[in-house]
Amino acid sequence: MPQHKLHFEERIQAPVETVFDFLAEHQNFAALFGGHCTRIRVGTDPAEANGIGSVRRIGPGPLSFDEEIVAFERPARIDYTIIRGGPLKNHLGSIRLTPTADGGTALDYVIRFDGRLPGLGYASGQALSLAWKRSARKTLATLER
Template sequence: MTAPVRVRVVHRFSSDPATVFAALGEHENLGKIFAPFKITRLNDGSTSRNGAGSARTLRLGPVAFVETVTNAVPDELIEYAITSGVTPLRGHWGKQVLAPTSDGGTELIYTIGFNAIAPGLAAAIGVGLSNGIKRGLPKLVP
């Protein structure tokens, strides 16, 4: 198994944390960030539509896996992990921390951690993820 990789992206939105949280939490919106993956909602969370327990499938060709929200604190935090599927990633998790900015916007710190099944693969995927997230976040909300 290769060494763990961490991807960390910091992004500022002009929108408030409630708006950003709502956009990030809505599984179907994540296609804007993770294109060309096709994202499909599997189920709602135990206490809210996009809360803990909600799940989505991400699919690209033969790669298809389920991500499940493990923790959600409205307007502050979303955590998730890959819980099943066919993927070269191992131990994949994501954490999105939102904080209000002094100008009424939001700062997002998005961290993803994972290993991969082959040497060098995790690093390559990490670069692609980082670049894709940086391109996609501005499309989510202003």
């Protein structure tokens, strides 16, 4: 089964620190896809509850899956991977934020994954892309001045 890749880019008219703080909150991150989540484990750094080692649960009951934060570099980078459940394997989500010349933020977000079964990776990618198109811009617009 081939590895799938989704790539999302956005320009947000808000400072990079503001965007990072927003995305570091698990509930805000899930809202980019129209979802909800709960933090089930705090990170290893007491000052960054949602940092490295933090785990969020996304989705309801038996359909839920858990993602662990594996890289957290304020204010530029958040990486996460699925550690339990869901239709994906070999998953890595990588968010990069860079300041723009006008004081805004460039968001570069790549998700790489395989499906657990043939065709499941493709279907999951389509669903994620649709969810992003429906929710991300509207969610990120709440940060803009």
